[in-house]
Amino acid sequence: MRVVETELPGTYRIFPQRYEDERGHFYEAARYSRLTEETGLPFTVRQVNSSVSRRGTLRGIHVGDVPADASKLVTCVRGAVLDFMVDLRVGSPTFGRYAMTRLDAAEGVSLYLPGSIGHAFLALEDGSCVTYLLSAEYVPGAMVDLDALDPELALPWGLTEPPVRSPKDAAAPSLAEVLASGRLPRHTSCAPPRPRTAPLS
Incomplete structure (x- = not known):
């Protein structure tokens, strides 16, 4: 796999390396040692979640409440989604910016992000299934919601019709409101990755 x-x-x-034959294909989606090597932080799975969404469903933005010490590995295992990671770490040089990635089952690309990063996605196909490997168990009330359509964030969803959202997500406050509440995580320097002992495969 390639970790970037x-x-x-x-x-x-x-980015996984795929091995194909007449049966189909196989790839390694994640490996503890590689994630630890690249991120400088251990990743131990404590909970696994899955969501299945109809086309046009928009989930998020969700971010861990302070302190946000959990991390997650996100993969689309069926269908396709347009995924956004949003930097909501107060004091971060990239605060308010985003990283957009198309995730689909055919490619098998995954995302690794700390709990202090906001996360949202739009289902591009009916029945799109996203799995989350979490390094900490869910704690009710320890999650902050933001409006994924907040003009201040201006995420390029490319919507041609109103998305399907939960009442909670549709009523989520703006970035300015959440920032004023003091509930957003603060930026801390990321631990440097450990020196590589082998070249990327």
């Missing part, structure tokens, strides 16, 4: 840091420090895209 995105435009937002501390977040990564993971």
